Structure formats: structure tokens, C-alpha cells
Amino acid sequence: MPISISIPVIDISGYLSSDPVETKRVAAAIRSAAIAPGFFQVVGHPITLDLRQRLIAAVKQFYSLPREAKNKLHRNNSTCLRGYESVGEQTLEEGYRDAKEGFMIGQELSGEGLRFAQGPNQWPSEEECPGFREVSMEYFEAMRLFSRTMFRIVALSLDLEEKYFDEFAYGSNTVTMCRAHRYPPTTPEMAGKSRGIGAHTDFGALTLLLQDDIGGLEVFHRPSETWHPVHPVKDAYVVNIGDMTERWTNDKYTSTLHRVISPVSERERYSIAFFNEGLLDQVIECIPTCLGEGEKPKYEPIKVEDHLKKRYGNSY
Numbered sequence: 001m002p003i004s005i006s007i008p009v010i011d012i013s014g015y016l017s018s019d020p021v022e023t024k025r026v027a028a029a030i031r032s033a034a035i036a037p038g039f040f041q042v043v044g045h046p047i048t049l050d051l052r053q054r055l056i057a058a059v060k061q062f063y064s065l066p067r068e069a070k071n072k073l074h075r076n077n078s079t080c081l082r083g084y085e086s087v088g089e090q091t092l093e094e095g096y097r098d099a100k101e102g103f104m105i106g107q108e109l110s111g112e113g114l115r116f117a118q119g120p121n122q123w124p125s126e127e128e129c130p131g132f133r134e135v136s137m138e139y140f141e142a143m144r145l146f147s148r149t150m151f152r153i154v155a156l157s158l159d160l161e162e163k164y165f166d167e168f169a170y171g172s173n174t175v176t177m178c179r180a181h182r183y184p185p186t187t188p189e190m191a192g193k194s195r196g197i198g199a200h201t202d203f204g205a206l207t208l209l210l211q212d213d214i215g216g217l218e219v220f221h222r223p224s225e226t227w228h229p230v231h232p233v234k235d236a237y238v239v240n241i242g243d244m245t246e247r248w249t250n251d252k253y254t255s256t257l258h259r260v261i262s263p264v265s266e267r268e269r270y271s272i273a274f275f276n277e278g279l280l281d282q283v284i285e286c287i288p289t290c291l292g293e294g295e296k297p298k299y300e301p302i303k304v305e306d307h308l309k310k311r312y313g314n315s316y
């Protein structure tokens with residue numbers, strides 16, 4: 001019997017309207033999905049269709065710029081991982097160069113005392129790409145808030161105080177990164193031999209992904225060593241547990257291996273990932289409610305900054 005994996009679709013609107021019964025249900029559903037498969041899709045969220053459509057339109061406009069215009073914004077010019085990467089620059093799975101283009105933004109910071117992943121964004125000019133900067137930052141701020149909401153539900157799911165992760169998710173110094181991707185289509189023959197994004201786990205704590213209707217994202221089922229599609233669901237965000245949450249929860253919540261197969265399609269695929277990387281000075285160690293009777297923490301405490309430097313460093 002072939003294994004089939006269900007990626008649950010969870011409606012969080014009852015939590016947002018403070019319904020106590022729904023809040024319990026939503027927290028329990030997220031707990032169960034975070035244990036396995038480590039991925040779920042969220043509907044009833046606060047990101048409007050209008051904002052999502054305006055963002056996707058702006059991202060398409062950005063990627064249709066000439067190569068030279070995009071290369072002027074190359075991430076190699078940035079001290080803080082911001083900007084453009086062309087096809088083949090990142091390797092997340094040994095033996096495969098990612099066949100995606102990416103454009104990374106983060107919190108707009110300047111001045112003294114900037115640290116890892118902190119600093120200014122790089123933007124195309126208004127003439128080249130009108131409105132791109134504005135809608136990107138509007139989206140970024142909306143996603144910071146949405147992430148705080150998701151962390152509050154995760155906190156409840158772990159029997160923690162609701163605001164336990166607020167500073168990590170939403171503090172003024174916290175690192176959050178948003179990367180838009182374009183995946184070029186491929187032929188059926190090449191699809192199996194290339195990767196849109198090679199197999200990896202996410203470095204941070206929680207990722208919120210907006211994908212279009214093309215498909216290609218797959219998650220790995222460890223027990224059977226098989227790959228399973230995360231089918232696009234209208235209006236949904238794909239949310240997945242990252243490595244930091246796996247460490248925090250002593251492996252109770254799972255940071256699942258995933259990849260993107262280049263689309264076998266006439267059309268490109270677009271996706272926008274929002275990464276919650278956290279507070280650089282925070283030490284990630286087993287959360288007390290995640291340690292059962294007689295269990296020991298499986299991981300050494302690690303500082304967020306050290307963890308991120310290592311993971312980003314290894315992938316380029």
C-alpha cells in the first residue's frame with residue numbers, strides 16, 4: 001500500500017475571534033500537525049486576498065526585469081543576506097543547485113551596532129518597478145503580525161503562556177526574513193534530475209509560505225522514505241516547523257525535510273516564504289513543558305546567532 005500523508009488544513013478564525021472552544025480545538029490541531037508531519041496549511045488567517053494579489057503581481061513584475069537590473073541588487077552586495085540570487089546560487093541538497101531565483105528582504109535597519117542578518121534592504125528604483133518596495137514592506141509588516149499570532153497558538157499548543165514567544169517573534173530586534181521565489185518550468189525528463197529547491201529543513205523556528213496554484217512542494221516521510229506533495233489550497237498559508245522549534249521541543253515537534261520540484265508546466269511557479277529566525281542573543285534550549293518524566297534534553301543549548309550563521313553559511 002502506498003503511504004499517503006495528510007497535511008491538515010486548519011482554520012484559525014475561531015482563535016482570532018477569541019472563541020474559547022475553538023481556541024482549544026485550533027491549538028490541539030496545531031499540536032498534532034506539528035508533531036507529524038511538521039507541516040500544515042492555515043486558512044481563516046488575517047492576510048487579505050487583496051494584499052496577496054498585489055504582492056504576487058509586484059513580485060512577477062520584479063522578476064520580469066532584465067537580468068542586469070536584478071544583478072545590480074545581488075545579495076553579494078549586501079552585508080545582511082538581502083537582495084537577489086539567480087538560478088543555481090544556493091545549494092540546499094548535495095548534488096543539486098537550486099533552479100530558483102530568489103529575492104530576500106528583511107527589517108529595514110541602518111546605523112550603528114548592526115549584527116548578523118540586520119541592515120538595509122536593496123530595492124529596484126520606482127521607475128523600474130513601481131510600488132514594489134511599498135507593497136513588499138506592507139506585506140512584511142503584515143506577516144510579522146501574522147507570525148506573532150501563529151506563535152501564540154504554538155505557545156498554547158505547548159501548554160505555555162500565550163505570549164511566551166512574543167519577544168522572539170515580534171521584538172524590535174528579532175530577525176525575520178521574507179524571500180520571494182520564481183521557479184522556472186522544466187521538462188518532464190529534467191524534472192526528476194533537478195530541484196527548484198533541494199531537500200532541506202528550515203533553519204529558523206516557523207516558516208509561513210504563500211504558494212501559487214502550480215504545486216511542486218514536497219515533504220519527506222521519514223519512516224517510509226517517500227516524498228509527498230503539499231497540494232496548493234486556495235487562500236492557505238503553508239506553515240512548517242523549523243529546526244529551532246525542533247530543538248526547543250526536544251524533537252516533539254518535527255522540522256520536516258522538504259523540497260520543491262521544478263514545475264512541469266507552461267508557467268513559472270511563484271512562492272513567498274516568511275522565515276521567523278528569532279532573537280540573535282536568545283539561547284535555544286529545551287522548553288520545560290517539553291521534557292517528559294525521566295527524559296533528558298537531546299540538544300546542547302545554542303545561541304540563535306551561531307545557529308543561523310552556520311546554516312546560512314553552509315548553503316551558499
Ligand SMILES: O=C(O)CCC(=O)C(=O)O
Nearest residue numbers: 181197211217260271273
Ligand atoms: O517555494 C516553496 O514552496 C518552498 C520554499 C522553501 O522551502 C524555502 O524557501 O525554505
Ligand SMILES: [Fe+2]
Nearest residue numbers: 200201202258
Ligand atoms: Fe524551506
